[in-house]
Amino acid sequence: MTRPGVAAAIDSALFDSLITRFGATFGHDDAPWRAWPLANAPAAPGRHDVVLADGEATADTIAQLTAGGAVLIETDREGGRWIDTVRSPMGTWVLDAHADDDADDDRPHPPAFVAVLLAALALHFPAHDALCIARAWQPGRQDWPTDFARFPRVRHAALASPDNPPQPFAPCPPDLGLYAVVPSADWIERLVPLAVPTVQLRFKSDDAAAVKAEVARAAQAAKGQPSRLFINDHWRVALDHHAAMGGDSGIYGIHLGQEDLDEADLEAIRASGLRLGVSTHGYAEMLRVAAIGPSYLALGAIFPTTTKVMPTAPQGMGRFRAYVALMQPVVPALVGIGGVNGSNLREVLDVGVGSAAVVRAVTEASDVPAAVASLTALFGR
The missing domain is CATH 3.20.20.70 (Aldolase class I)
Structure with missing residues (x-):
């Protein structure tokens, strides 16, 4: 990691639009959140920094980042899916999301993804939830995501295999x-x-x-x-x-x-x-x-x-x-x-x-x- 840090590319217009549209709905963190590619991260990232790794980070890097309270997101590609490991002060989650086949940018952390991720963090969502929102976001849209099929699946800590779900529990009436x-x-x-x-x-x-x-x-x-x-x-x-x-x-x-x-x-x-x-x-x-x-x-x-x-x-x-x-x-x-x-x-x-x-x-x-x-x-x- 270099000393001064070079920030990740971000769609600033999308970020500003999301803060303007949803700041009153969810609340807004006045302290700025920043995202950095792992290779260009500052020497001592803190609690408002997100470090983005293309692949798995080393144990020493993980320890250094988490000690300062930073968020680390390690991303791998498996076929048509993104596998994101989110490490933050609130724990570690591994999430599995569909990679859009028709996306213009096939990088793991394109500018629009970074914009939605940082906006969600600024709107007070914890890191693992911010990742869910960023992966579920539909390219070219500004509506808050509600399509369940676009949201990630949980690999850790999973309660069941997403590819072989169990039978549901006995149902309740919706009007309890x-x-x-x-x-x-x-x-x-x-x-x-x-x-x-x-x-x-x-x-x-x-x-x-x-x-x-x-x-x-x-x-x-x-x-x-x-x-x-x-x-x-x-x-x-x-x-x-x-x-x-x-x-x-x-x-x-x-x-x-x-x-x-x-x-x-x-x-x-x-x-x-x-x-x-x-x-x-x-x-x-x-x-x-x-x-x-x-x-x-x-x-x-x-x-x-x-x-x-x-x-x-x-x-x-x-x-x-x-x-x-x-x-x-x-x-x-x-x-x-x-x-x-x-x-x-x-x-x-x-x-x-x-x-x-x-x-x-x-x-x-x-x-x-x-x-x-x-x-x-x-x-x-």
Whole structure:
């Protein structure tokens, strides 16, 4: 790497147009992002620098770049596809995208690609999502990409082979309605009689006996009732209880976060007939999960939330609309999550989703039945 650095060629007009068109929608980073070919990168790139490698970088180069917080994108060509390895402070993703046969420029990082990549980074998308947007961008267009077929496939950390996808999980109706996420079986027992359409037990404990008892109690409360019960995280306990009850357990499905997917026995969940819902926080995660055919996707966090530590900043309504436009044709059941309450629920539903998850809007309500009635009424407007 040379000392002063020579920037990658960029379509400046396209970059400026994207910032102008979408800055208000997604927010805009005032610090300039810069892209450099690996051979011409500065000696000490930092957190607003992207280094583009045509092929694999050496271990020493990777260590040097990542130590300074820079983004490294290594690109290889396999037949008609680009294979991009994105290394950033948020981890490593390997993504596999179609290479346009009719593209005027067959280089791995042409000026238009660099423009969209840097614009997406400036619009606060993390590096792996910015890469997804840049690869999905249609040459000659300025509309935000919504064609799922143009988006990359996830090679790492893949949940299934993109060339041999598994059977999808049992489907959910697209209108899961008001979705109350609560910390105990006691809350499930309070909400099921109020006919809350969907409820989730998010019981946090390392006590195996306590978890088993809480799941059994929540399942008993939901059995034979119209409320759909999802069990968060404790997938093995939910499967065991469901099997012990002969498949008539009161449990409708299991909800997993991104961090749980690699450890869960997805085949066992699929075979049980239980539904699977998954939390996602951006393009790469949505693409990763879409490969296994989940029953629903939860998209967020839309608004600031204090109920859990989030891996990303609040997405905002602009990103939420973009995610729904991309994913709804692929996974019809979508749930808006994160900071949703009575003041913003209608805004979430107006995007076109059939469900929104609430926590404090129920658990901190002074009058729970009144709160449920008020929130449920918003779905009917």
